[in-house]
């Protein structure tokens with residue numbers, strides 16, 4: 001297992017192409033719709049395909065499913081994410097190859113900035129996960 005605690009994924013800021021955010025009166029998690037306060041994983045690059053949207057820490061994606069924009073279940077999340085975006089306006093997200101439930105996470109992770117923020121090679125959204133492609137297994141809000 002690769003252990004690079006603290007390593008930040010250094011890829012080009014992938015802020016282009018993120019769909020416009022809608023803010024319905026009732027913003028539900030795990031409904032296939034990105035909403036403020038949620039961390040969203042997509043099963044295709046460039047924020048395309050099906051989504052897994054959640055507003056809580058998830059130690060393991062086992063049992064979690066992507067949903068279409070219409071809210072229809074569309075496949076397992078674990079090790080299947082290909083792009084990500086953080087719609088939480090104040091919290092960072094660390095998303096891991098192997099979270100494992102350890103405090104502070106257990107393995108290599110991507111640092112995801114709060115909604116619409118970028119800093120150097122870090123961003124609130126990554127359209128391509130490079131070495132983390134098809135490998136994410138959990139996340140925590142920081």
Ligand SMILES: [Ca+2]
Nearest residue numbers: 028033035053
């Ligand atoms: Ca949602």
